[in-house]
Amino acid sequence: MLPVRLDRADPRPLGTQLADQVRRLVLDGALARGDRMPPTRRLAAELGVSRSVVEQAFDQLLAEGWLEARQGSGTWVAGGAAGRRAVPVRRRTPARERDLVLLDAGTPWVDPRHQAVWRRAWREVSTATPPRGYDDPRGLPELRTLLAERLGRTRGLAVDADRVRLTGGTSAGLRHLLAVLPREPDDAVALEDPGYRAAAATVREAGRAVRDLPALEPVTDLAGCAAAYVTPAHQHPLGRVMPAADRLTLLASARRDGALVVEDDYDSEFRYDVAPVPALASLDREQVAYLGTASKAILPSLRLGWTVVPDRLLDAFDAHRALTHDAPPWPVQRALVTLLRDGYVDAVVRSARRVYAERAPRVVAALAPHAELAGPVAGMYSTWLLPQARAVRVRAAAERAGFRVNLLRDYCRTARLDGLVVGFGGPTDDQLERALDVLVDALSRR
Incomplete structure (x- = not known):
C-alpha cells in the first residue's frame, strides 16, 4: 500500500491531495523510477475513495511526466532516481534565528508621529485607478516632477523632470546605467575602496571588472574605465565629504578619459553640522549620472530610487528599461507622490x-x-x-x-x-x- 493519507477535512480535492503526495514520494526517493504503481481499482479500495479520484490523480501525474502508462502492463514511475529507493529524510525545521x-x-529612524500621512498615502493608492498595461518605464510623470523640484530645492541640482527616471533603488539605477554604457573589452568600473558592497556586486554581475579607487585620495586617472562610482557627499563608509578640489580633479579626469561619473547621493540630507553639500552633478550634469534613494529618508523596504540621466544616455536608458519591463511598482510610486506632495518626506x-x-x-x-x-x-x-x-x-x-x-x-x-x-x-x-x-x-x- 502507498504511504499516503487523504484528509476529507482538507479543502483541496481528494485527487489533488493524492497527486501531491505521490509527487512528494517520488521527489523524496520513496518511489524510484521503474517502480510500478498499484492498479487504480485496488488503490481506490485501500484509500476508501472512488476509482475516479485515483484516476484523476494519475492523469495529472501522467500529464506532468511523473508517471508513465505502459500498454497492457499498468502505470509506472517515470520521474525520480533510477533503481534507488531512498529512505525519506526527516526534515528538521531550522531554529528561528534570534532577532538582532x-x-x-x-536602517533609518522613522518617527511614529507621522504615521497619519503614511496611512493616507496608501488609502489614496487603494482608490486610484492603476494602469491597465505596463506602466511608463520612466516613472509616473507627477512623481518625476515632484522629485525634480525636490532635487533643485535640497541638492542644488536644477534638472528637468524629463531627465529623472524612477528605479528600484540605487543598485538598480547603477545596473541600468552599466547596461547602456559603451563597452570595450577591457573597460572596468572604478569604485571607492572601502565602499558600498552592493555597488561592487552590481558591477561584477554586469560582467565588468572592478578597479579600486582609494577612498580618501584624489582621482587622477580613469583611463580604461567606463565609469567611476563615488559617494562624494558622505563617503560610504569612512564619512568624508569629497573636497572641492578633489571634485574638480575627478570631473577633469572623467572628461579626459571618457568615463561616466556615477554619484550615489544616499543620505546627503542628513547633515547636522553644516548645510547639506551640493550634489556633484550640479557641477556637470552631462558628465555625472545622479542616483537618489527613498531608503534613508523613508524606508528601505520601499525599494525605490531615482536616476538623473545625462542627455546622451537617455534614449538608450529608456529603451533598455522598456525592453526589460524593469520599473518600480506603480502602487509604490503612487504612494510616494502623496508622501512628497503632503510634506511627509520633508x-x-x-x-x-x-x-x-x-x-x-x-x-x-x-x-x-x-x-x-x-x-x-x-x-x-x-x-x-x-x-x-x-x-x-x-x-x-x-x-x-x-x-x-x-x-x-x-x-x-x-x-x-x-x-x-x-x-x-x-x-x-x-x-x-x-x-x-x-x-x-x-x-x-x-
Whole structure:
C-alpha cells in the first residue's frame, strides 16, 4: 500500500491531495523510477475513495511526466532516481534565528508621529485607478516632477523632470546605467575602496571588472574605465565629504578619459553640522549620472530610487528599461507622490536629522576613548578604526547581547582597514543606550 493519507477535512480535492503526495514520494526517493504503481481499482479500495479520484490523480501525474502508462502492463514511475529507493529524510525545521537589533549604516529612524500621512498615502493608492498595461518605464510623470523640484530645492541640482527616471533603488539605477554604457573589452568600473558592497556586486554581475579607487585620495586617472562610482557627499563608509578640489580633479579626469561619473547621493540630507553639500552633478550634469534613494529618508523596504540621466544616455536608458519591463511598482510610486506632495518626506527628514544630531555626540562620547574615529560623523552611522582581532571580539560580544554591528573589513577589497561601522538610526533610544554599554564594555577589555 502507498504511504499516503487523504484528509476529507482538507479543502483541496481528494485527487489533488493524492497527486501531491505521490509527487512528494517520488521527489523524496520513496518511489524510484521503474517502480510500478498499484492498479487504480485496488488503490481506490485501500484509500476508501472512488476509482475516479485515483484516476484523476494519475492523469495529472501522467500529464506532468511523473508517471508513465505502459500498454497492457499498468502505470509506472517515470520521474525520480533510477533503481534507488531512498529512505525519506526527516526534515528538521531550522531554529528561528534570534532577532538582532541592527546597528547598521542603512536602517533609518522613522518617527511614529507621522504615521497619519503614511496611512493616507496608501488609502489614496487603494482608490486610484492603476494602469491597465505596463506602466511608463520612466516613472509616473507627477512623481518625476515632484522629485525634480525636490532635487533643485535640497541638492542644488536644477534638472528637468524629463531627465529623472524612477528605479528600484540605487543598485538598480547603477545596473541600468552599466547596461547602456559603451563597452570595450577591457573597460572596468572604478569604485571607492572601502565602499558600498552592493555597488561592487552590481558591477561584477554586469560582467565588468572592478578597479579600486582609494577612498580618501584624489582621482587622477580613469583611463580604461567606463565609469567611476563615488559617494562624494558622505563617503560610504569612512564619512568624508569629497573636497572641492578633489571634485574638480575627478570631473577633469572623467572628461579626459571618457568615463561616466556615477554619484550615489544616499543620505546627503542628513547633515547636522553644516548645510547639506551640493550634489556633484550640479557641477556637470552631462558628465555625472545622479542616483537618489527613498531608503534613508523613508524606508528601505520601499525599494525605490531615482536616476538623473545625462542627455546622451537617455534614449538608450529608456529603451533598455522598456525592453526589460524593469520599473518600480506603480502602487509604490503612487504612494510616494502623496508622501512628497503632503510634506511627509520633508517632515520625516527634519525629524530624523534632529534624532541623528542628538545621537551622534552620544555615540562619539561613548566610543572615542576606546577607538579612533575614521572620519566626520554624519547621517545615521559612524566608523571606528580598531585592530581586526579586537573588532571581531567586540562584534561577537554585541551579537551575544542582541545587537548586529558590521566590520569595516567587510567594506574593503584591497584596502587594509579594520574596525567597526556603528549605526544609530534604527534602534530606539533605550536600545541604543544598551548597545553602547555593551560596546564600551567589550572595548574596555584588552
